[in-house]
Amino acid sequence: DAGVTQSPTHLIKTRGQHVTLRCSPISGHKSVSWYQQVLGQGPQFIFQYYEKEERGRGNFPDRFSARQFPNYSSELNVNALLLGDSALYLCASSLAPTALQYFGPGTRLTVT
């Protein structure tokens, strides 16, 4: 059974640009959550999606948005990138919003 997959693995962007990160959940999992992990800190919750609807949102600006597709994969979009957006972005999937989460390997975003 494949685990949670994320793409790309790494990317480098310039301030002001836009970025899209992708996540494929474990087969059968219908809920996806996104977390931002700045170097030296714990992951911080950004969004949770379930059945294509946003179920929760953390304390992040409107530059951050996400969506979930009919196949339960998800995209995280960040507009007008700032240097402070440099982080490891983790996706976690679960059967349902209340079920155990499994983390993907993450996407390392560097903003220069």
Next chain:
Amino acid sequence: GENVEQHPSTLSVQEGDSAVIKCTYSDSASNYFPWYKQELGKRPQLIIDIRSNVGEKKDQRIAVTLNKTAKHFSLHITETQPEDSAVYFCAASIGPGGGADGLTFGKGTHLIIQP
């Protein structure tokens, strides 16, 4: 919202000794408390979790204790080994899936096992 404090930020122990990492949380509605191990450049891996109806849980060399009254929980690793070296995170939430507020993590403890 929930706030999780974790101590110490760095812990160095001799191989074979025990290590204890402590966390406190603020929201009395939280009832799920996982611990994650993260090696450099890797994803967080769940190593043990505890729910509020249980005071202690063990899995081989790892144990977690929970004091709901005091709102604190601890990770205990006995007979430490070099492969235990990593960053450990505690977290709290209303349930395993995190709910509408997700999992709230502590800032992490860098555990160093000295040979």
